[in-house]
Amino acid sequence: MKIKRFVAADMRQAMREVREEQGPEAVILSTRRMEDGIEVIAAIDYDEALMREASRHGAPAETPPADRSEPTLHVASEPVARAPRASAAPVAAAAEPPGMRPLMERAAQDTAQLRSELGSMREMLEMQLSSLAWNDMERRQPLRARVLREMTRLGIEADVARALVDELPDQINAEQARYLPLGMLSRHLAVSGRGLHGDDRGITALVGPTGVGKTTTIAKLAARAVMRHGADQVALVSTDHYRIGAAAQLEHYGRLLGVRVYPAYDAESLRKVLEMLRSRHTVLIDTAGVAGSDPRLTQQLEILADASELRACLVLAANAQSQSLDDAVRAYLPLKPHACILTKLDEAPSLGGALSVLIRHRLPLDYTTDGQRVPEDIATADARVLVCRAAQSARSHAPDESLMAERFGLAVASA
Structure with a gap:
């Protein structure tokens, strides 16, 4: 099992680095919010039984030592979240016991940390779900995915691209998938025709x-x-x-x-x-x-x-x-x-x-x-002239998989 630590500005960037270096089979062992961003511990060739055995004997296996200053959220097998610490001291009705204010402040800090980690976990799970949904669409409907990829290359916003692709027939061939994006844009871009024949009154x-x-x-x-x-x-x-x-x-x-x-x-x-x-x-x-x-x-x-x-x-x-x-x-x-x-x-x-x-x-x-x-x-x-000009100014390379998953994955999964 190979374990590596990634630090990025946010969860999306961290997950992108994990996918690029360790591939889609990587397992997220833990996430932690730090002052300089998000820390993600990921592993490949993950052996859950080995990790449990190591934990039972108190050995950290290959996992890097964790910073005990903040709780860590583990997501390799089952999500575990630490509950906020609470004081066991009785609370008097008339006045606060000594030390109650520091305990309340610590509980508030722990609650904020827990919410932050749960938010990071949700973002990570959404990204993984998006990636899985987009990969499944590419496998099941490769030509429709190709049209979405071309719309993205042209800079068309995700909601507009999805609405246009929803109008595609169920069965399209490779030649149609190649030329349909420009044709669909031209057809949906309305022009008034004003000024063509002096009708500017x-x-x-x-x-x-x-x-x-x-x-x-x-x-x-x-x-x-x-x-x-x-x-x-x-x-x-x-x-x-x-x-x-x-x-x-x-x-x-x-x-x-x-x-x-x-x-x-x-x-x-x-x-x-x-x-x-x-x-x-x-x-x-x-x-x-x-x-x-x-x-x-x-x-x-x-x-x-x-x-x-x-x-x-x-x-x-x-x-x-x-x-x-x-x-x-x-x-x-x-x-x-x-x-x-x-x-x-x-x-x-x-x-x-x-x-x-x-x-x-x-x-x-x-x-x-x-x-x-x-x-x-x-x-x-002229709609056709404008669309052709948009195609000429579009980015030369096709968008990467992480961008496509981010733009269309969740929409595909909820459809």
Whole structure:
């Protein structure tokens, strides 16, 4: 029997190191939380009878000496957890006996240690269950597992990947498993088709967090509209009075395009401006960049909600983290955005997170942008082009087994 001690920052990393060095047959003898992380004692060629015999005679066999400063949780045969120490001294009704407070503090410490060890044990067991479930799926449904692996390589979030794979037919061949991921993503990525045939008429307000490129995107859309319909048929409206220089930037673009910019400070002034511009072909509204946690978001949503016939378009930056994109979508859901514009494709190392958010919330895509040039760096959204671009920017190597087990193992086990 070969025993080795592993120390890692957390239980997941420790279990990953055990699997990589000792393989799936390794047995966890004990776990312990330390100041610098988690200690795991693991063994291969484990002989339970030998360990029991050694324990009966007081010999530690090959197990390294344990630090007696903290209780150790053993999981090789049966989970054993030490109960918190309790005082046997009687408790008086009127006053605490001498020494009762140190005993209570020690009991609280032991309880906290026990909870920590049970939490580590639960995490370890979940990881082992995930690994077993994923390995079983690879054995029983290798092609479906292959599709999930390819979705992960593309950066698609686990919940979206599972939902797409659930729609696969029961029987697929190797050729289908190779090409289905890209096809499924293209089919589930909704595009509005706006701008394909000059159908950009109406009032459009671009909303979204700060720094996503709303003002530059409005300039690109305005330039396209000017080339198609003339400057006298295009108008710009600014409601961004929080950011220093925001209105000046929009006015600069307006002067270059020969388009007038109108300010709107509240719901009433916005209503009057839009009424005055009713005859214009294209009206674009630039709004302040407001995060979901900003109290000004409610005020901005109320201003836009009062404007009838307004088409809200949510602007998201493709280089943002997936969770940030999802938070932004949820923050602006009360406005019921009609569509989305995905910016900064040229700055995104991976497009999988952005595609996952669009598919999860079923947001149609109007346009994509991939640079600062006006009006060149904007294109009408094309699902197949975007998915192919995501495939080109995806990681070159397939994800490892531990990542696949972590993402899909528990879901497979509970299915």
